[in-house]
Amino acid sequence: MPSTAQPQLHRRRKQSSARRDDDAPLIPILARKVREVEAKAQRGKLGPTNRVKFQVIAFLVREERARVKNDTTVPDAVRSESLKRLDGVATILAKTAARDTSLIQLLEVDQATSPVARRMRRDWLLESGAELAPDELIITDAAPALAPVVPPALAEKQVVPPAIEARQLANPFLAPDLDRPVRRESPRRRLDGWELMGPLYKAFETGAGGGAASMELPPVPEFDRLSPKGREIMAHQSRFLESVRDGHRTFLLADEPGLGKTAQSLLAASVAGAYPLLAVVPNVVKMNWAREVERWTPQRRATVIQGDGATIDAFADIFIVNYEILDRHLAWLSSIGLRGMVVDEAHFIKNLSSQRSQNVLTLAGRIREMTPGGNPLLMALTGTPLINDVEDFDAIWRFLGWTNGEKPGPELMEKLDATGMTPADKAFYPEAREAVISMGIVRRKKKDVAADLPDKLIADLPVELDDEFGRSIRDAERELGQRLADRYRRIVTARGDRGMGNSLGDDIDADIVRLVAQNELDESKAAGAGSENVFTMVRKIGQAKAHLAADYAVQLQRAVGKVVFFAKHIDVMDAAEAHFASAGLKTISIRGDQTTANRQDGIDAFNNDPSVGIAVCSLTAAGVGLNLQAASNVVLAELSWTAAEQTQAIDRVHRIGQGEPVTAWRIIAAHTIDTKIAELIDSKQGLSLRALDGEAVDPASSDSVQLSALMHLTRRALGGE
Incomplete structure (x- = not known):
């Protein structure tokens, strides 16, 4: 008897839930989507795709609330239940916005404005069974507005070195671009209605299909025609340069550190004739870049931009500038007809909200506009493109023109469309990963291309901090853990239950642990060195x-x-x-x-x-x-x-x-x-x-090391570790 009663009860519950969802079929979709956004926000990984998702949820909650209130055919009990469930979704939105205050403005939008947001809204409504008007089914992309290279906030900082004025006077007009194709409206494609950025990130996050993320490269040429006298390029470098010779012009060169990415990029510019070339690099390596130019392309002149650029050679082939001073040189760099751009240590631009990233992206956009044929040499160099999350790819892909942050660019869209599949197909993900890789990702490991390179070993040496300083550090660590545990207990007490999230064992709730740790991390970053927190603690450990x-x-x-x-x-x-x-x-x-x-x-x-x-x-x-x-x-x-x-x-x-x-x-x-x-x-x-x-x-x-460390301290103080 007990063996049959339980399934019958389960069926009754399922039928009851189904009837409830029949009255408001959109609400369970919104509930599922808002939980996805909440989970990302708790990990501090709310990228562009999930920000749009947040915006669309907020809009649809208001839209659905108005529909439920005004529908006279809905019984009062059903209306009350639907509004209560919508309030639950809105509460999660509000809590998520409290965690990331940049989301608050998205709660105030009156409509899903961008094409990506409108497509997302349309797809969710169709999934709920709603009937849409024809003008809501067909969504077209507006022509992108060209952002000014120099934003108003940086206008007063712009400098024009005297030597650049001499260059402009010597050649006041750039050669006309007779090859630039006329901008035509992109043809309608099968995947135009799909949100694709999330699936592209997922394809890399899961390593779909396996295999190294490196595009197919030509074989090693019979003769080395590129190395200057007394030098010789390696086979892996030669194959990369052959792809440039074949006409490829955008690359994420992600070779492991130490495999000669600087030399490859300089020789690539020589092969492509991509001069003038701009290299945006960390300050620490500016002089080294100038030396590498002399070493690998001695026939070319390089100039290093320092400060306001008073000493630069305006007629150089290669301009080398560090990230920190790029902002004051945007105006003249955008006007001298650059034909190529290299961004060294490209993971430096992963934060799209930073001025550093915006400077690089807008300048790259202008170079694409100014280059005959619209196909300049653009190279992002980094052996570590992914720091904490797969969406670290976002800024690099935008720099290379592969995506615009909301959707793939025309060339990548064509490759994805050619797969004949959609993100609903499991087989789409390895194909999508290969499509992005073929756009120009080149990744080689030392063990594969430099067989004679000696081994690398990381050895840990534990040391005892047994003096008074060491004891004070351990006391501070215990106090921090106890503070986190006390916060956890207050939240559980306020909720009036023992937790409802992912169990860690012994009734420790993973979601509350993450929330407590995230709040502590945010407060620590805001407080700086003036309070006892995880950053000051680690610094004291370093001092000890x-x-x-x-x-x-x-x-x-x-x-x-x-x-x-x-x-x-x-x-x-x-x-x-x-x-x-x-x-x-x-x-x-x-x-x-x-x-x-x-x-x-x-x-x-x-x-x-x-x-x-x-x-x-x-x-x-x-x-x-x-x-x-x-x-x-x-x-x-x-x-x-x-x-x-x-x-x-x-x-x-x-x-x-x-x-x-x-x-x-x-x-x-x-x-x-x-x-x-x-x-x-x-x-x-x-x-x-x-x-x-x-x-x-x-x-x-995907949690950061800081967040994971604080979660560890919380669990340990609660007795979970």
Whole structure:
């Protein structure tokens, strides 16, 4: 008897739910969609697709509320139930907006305005069985409005170096573009009605189809016609350049650090004749880029833009500028007829709300407009394009013109349309991933293209902080965990239940844990260094480890020779340098506040002067673009917050030309949160392995290391770990 009663009860409940949904079929769709948005927001990953989804939900809630209130055929009980369910959706929207205040303005929209939003609204209404007017079924894209290269806020900052004025006077008119195709309305395609950005990200997030994310490249040519005298390009570089020779012009060059991306991009410009060429690079590598131009394309002139550009060579072939000063040079750079643009360490532009990203994207758009045929050479260089989330691709794809953030561009749309499938088909995802890759993603790993490159090992060295400073750190960590646990308990008490989310065991609710951790993280970022939080705690751990890490580096240098010492904070670097000086060691320092010339002098001294034993480097200032391969040992005195930053630092040593096995020694404070951070950093490697290298690894959480660490402290204080 009991065995049959339960299924009958389940059927009665299902039938009751079905009747309820028949009265308001749109509401369960909105409830499902708002939960998807809420889950993303809790992880701090509300990208463009989910922001549009949030906007459409808000609009449809108002629209559905008005419909239910005005429908006289609906019984009062049904109306009351429907309004209650809509209130539940609206409450989740409000809570999500409270977590990310930039969403508040989206709650106030009167209609779903963008084509993507209107398509999303149409699809959800059709899914609910609604009948739509013909003008709601057909949605066309408005012609994109061209954004000014120089936004009004930056107009007063613009400079025109005197040498540029001379160049403009020497050639006041650019050659007319007789080849630019007439802009025609894009033909209607089968996938025009589908929201595609989410599925494209999902295709990479799941590693759909497996295999490395690298486009098909031509074979190695019989002769090397590109290398200057005395130099030779490697086979993987030669194959890339052949694709440029074949006419390909947009690339995400995502080779692992140390495989010569700078040389490949400079030679690509030579093959494509993409001059004048603009290289937007981190400040720390500006001088190195100029040297690489001389090394690989000696027939071309490069000029490095410093400050207001008073000393630049206006008639150079290659203009090199760092991100920080690009904003004041936008006006003249957009007017000199650039035919190519390289963005080095392109993950720097992943934050689309930053002025840095907007400067790069608008300038790239102008170069596309000005280049004959509309097909300039655009290259994004980064060995670590994905930092925390697969939507880190967004800004890079926009820079390359593959998407506009809301939908794929015409060329990519054509490739997706040619698959003959839609996102409703499971087989669409590997095909979609391949379509994006064929647009120009090139990804090679060291182990595949540089067989003679020695191994790389990361070794952890736990150290005990057994002094008063160490005890105070452990006390502060316990206090923070207790504060988080108290917040958790207050929320559970206020809700009047034991939690309704994903259970972590022992009635610990995963959603509340994440909410508590996210609130603490937001408050910590806002408070800065003036309060006790996870950032100040980790900084104190770094300070406590400084002497121990420096002492280990001294012993290591005496045993193996040159050592690169990385730290995150200036006071840790200062303490280490004082210890090295007391030990009689000669060091160089690479920091963010140095001039470019001083920094390059230090790098040269480390690589060429046998008396220089240790390079003391900032993780943020020296973690990209530098060549420090005179050493084969790296000491990481402080841990980074991202796996990518750690990888970049180690690969300053582990790169082409290195002849010895490389060992990175991570100094980890035992019995503190430092141990958990190291574990989290290692787990974050999975995103790139899955998305870019096609390896079958378990998907790690998309939460940041900071958020995951705070969740760990909360669970531990609650007795869950």
